[in-house]
Every structure is written in structure tokens, then in C-alpha cells.
Amino acid sequence: xxxxxxxxxxxxxxxxxxxxxxxxxxxxxxxxxxxxxxxxxxxxxxxxxxxxxxxxxxxxxxxxxxxxxxxxxxxxxxxxxxxxxxxxxxxxxxxxxxxxxxxxxxxxxxxxxxxxxxxxxxxxxxxxxxxxxxxxxxxxxxxxxxxxxxxxxxxxxxxxxxxxxxxxxxxxxxxxxxxxxxxxxxxxxxxxxxxxxxxxxxxxxxxxxxxxxxxxxxxxxxxxxxxxxxxxxxxxxxxxxxxxxxxxxxxxxxxxxxxxxxxxxxxxxx
Ligand code: NDP
Numbered sequence: 001x002x003x004x005x006x007x008x009x010x011x012x013x014x015x016x017x018x019x020x021x022x023x024x025x026x027x028x029x030x031x032x033x034x035x036x037x038x039x040x041x042x043x044x045x046x047x048x049x050x051x052x053x054x055x056x057x058x059x060x061x062x063x064x065x066x067x068x069x070x071x072x073x074x075x076x077x078x079x080x081x082x083x084x085x086x087x088x089x090x091x092x093x094x095x096x097x098x099x100x101x102x103x104x105x106x107x108x109x110x111x112x113x114x115x116x117x118x119x120x121x122x123x124x125x126x127x128x129x130x131x132x133x134x135x136x137x138x139x140x141x142x143x144x145x146x147x148x149x150x151x152x153x154x155x156x157x158x159x160x161x162x163x164x165x166x167x168x169x170x171x172x173x174x175x176x177x178x179x180x181x182x183x184x185x186x187x188x189x190x191x192x193x194x195x196x197x198x199x200x201x202x203x204x205x206x207x208x209x210x211x212x213x214x215x216x217x218x219x220x221x222x223x224x225x226x227x228x229x230x231x232x233x234x235x236x237x238x239x240x241x242x243x244x245x246x247x248x249x250x251x252x253x254x255x256x257x258x259x260x261x262x263x264x265x266x267x268x269x270x
Pocket of ligand 1: 101125126127128129130131150151152155187188189190191192195196197198213214215237238240241242244
């Protein structure tokens with residue numbers, strides 16, 4: 001039986017074994033997918049050990065995506081640019097790394113949520129690893145403008161330097177934002193601490209759609225705030241999680257699972 005796993009620290013909360021288990025059952029693929037908690041100082045050794053023991057593929061999650069980027073022998077172009085790797089497989093004795101987070105977000109926005117990105121004014125909040133992974137697929141969809149706002153402005157400016165050649169991208173401080181935007185994507189980890197990035201309320205208008213990359217069994221603080229400001233629609237990141245997993249499954253198995261029933265099951269469990 002082929003063996004896959006997600007590696008992170010902590011890993012107990014991960015939904016990836018369940019998602020890939022559902023994909024395997026749906027497609028009739030004979031595989032096992034587990035969760036491995038790698039130690040903070042032994043991540044690289046554990047990845048190599050996994051593949052030496054005959055493992056077929058790994059997903060990588062917090063806090064190891066940048067270290068996975070350093071570790072692999074070869075990277076797909078979108079992972080190279082993202083600076084983070086969340087999917088690894090072995091090919092002719094080499095470890096190959098890819099990043100499926102960005103395409104997962106875009107697939108969820110367009111395919112599941114029916115959002116339009118073309119010609120839209122998009123605000124991306126945050127400039128960490130997750131945002132780095134989404135800028136290329138977002139800009140590929142030809143938005144009118146993408147503004148990256150971050151608490152530490154220099155990090156947003158760095159992203160503009162890296163991705164600015166792909167489309168209309170600019171950096172901003174929170175207080176300098178002028179709205180409303182058509183779509184706001186929260187890629188900060190503020191919600192994890194129950195906090196809110198201090199955005200001016202003017203970023204939200206009656207037609208603004210809001211996507212928080214975080215998800216949970218309750219509405220995220222960011223989405224609650226956006227709804228209270230009158231946003232047209234709020235969405236969480238559960239669909240992104242399922243779609244990035246589907247893209248990884250495709251890379252490993254050459255099959256695209258139907259994500260809708262899997263997302264519905266996960267949503268029901270939340
Ligand atoms: P990073 O640690 O790399 O980046 C965190 C970002 O959040 C930085 O821009 C940081 O700003 C900002 N931030 C943190 N706290 C605050 C605050 N209180 N106010 C304002 N800004 C804040 O994290 P990641 O990029 O890896 O992850 C970001 C989020 O995306 C997480 O919630 C994660 O769960 C989610 N995610 C969801 C996925 C999905 O499949 N749904 C996939 C990947 C990530 P500064 O630079 O100033 O420190």
C-alpha cells in the first residue's frame with residue numbers, strides 16, 4: 001500500500017488525514033495517509049527517513065514549510081516563488097517540492113464560492129508565508145489591483161518587489177488604506193489569537209466579499225467584524241484547505257477528487 005503523511009508541529013488538529021482518506025475512498029485508490037509530529041530540531045532527518053522507508057508523499061504544515069523549501073532537491077516554479085513547500089514527493093531519488101496553497105485558495109474562491117477575480121480591487125491583509133503563496137495565482141487572474149497591507153510594512157514592500165512584475169501590486173499601511181474593496185482576503189494569523197488587524201472600516205462596502213484563510217467551528221473574529229461592517233459575504237478557509245489537498249492528491253496520484261462532498265462532510269463536522 002502506498003504511504004502518505006502530513007508533517008507538522010503540533011499536528012494533532014490536522015484534518016489532512018481525514019480529507020485524503022475521503023479522497024482515497026472516493027477514487028478507489030489504495031493508500032494510507034497518517035499524521036506525523038516532527039520534532040522542531042529533527043524535521044529534515046524525519047523527512048529523509050520517511051522517504052528512505054518507502055514513503056510516497058508528504059504534506060508539510062506549520063511551522064516547517066520554509067524549511068521544506070530549503071530541504072528539497074528540486075522545486076516546481078510556483079513553489080520557488082512562494083518560498084514555501086507544502087507538498088513533497090520522490091522522483092528518481094530526488095525530493096521534489098511544490099506549493100498547492102495558492103491554487104487551493106483560487107480554486108475555492110472561483111470554483112466553490114463563485115467569486116470573480118478579474119478586474120476586481122483586491123485587498124490582501126498580511127505578508128507572511130501564506131500570502132507569499134497566493135500572490136502569483138491571484139495576479140494570474142488579472143485583477144484590477146492587489147494591495148498588500150501588513151503590520152510590518154517592509155514585509156509587504158518586499159512582496160511587491162518579488163511579485164510586482166506579475167501584475168498591479170502595491171503595499172500599504174493599514175491606516176493608509178482607502179476602500180471599499182471588492183474582495184478582502186485575510187492572510188494574517190491574528191484570528192488565531194482572537195485579534196483583529198486594525199483596518200479602517202472604509203475598506204468594507206455593501207458589495208465587499210471577505211475571505212478569512214482561517215477556519216474553525218465558530219465564525220472567525222475577522223469574518224464577524226466584516227459582517228458587522230456590512231460586508232456582502234464572508235467565507236472561511238476550509239475550502240482552501242480541501243482544495244490544496246485535492247491539488248496535492250492530483251500531483252501524487254494523477255487523479256482529481258471531487259471536493260464538494262468532502263468539503264460538505266468536513267463542514268458538517270465543524
Ligand atoms: P505567518 O506567521 O507567516 O504570517 C503571519 C502574518 O500575520 C504576518 O503578516 C503578521 O504580520 C500578521 N499578524 C499576526 N498577528 C497579527 C495581528 N495581531 N495584527 C495584524 N497582523 C498580524 O503565518 P502564515 O502566513 O503561515 O499563516 C497565516 C494564516 O493563514 C494562519 O491563520 C493560517 O492558519 C492560515 N492558513 C490557512 C490555510 C488554509 O488552507 N486555509 C493554508 C495556510 C495558512 P507581521 O509581518 O507584522 O508580523
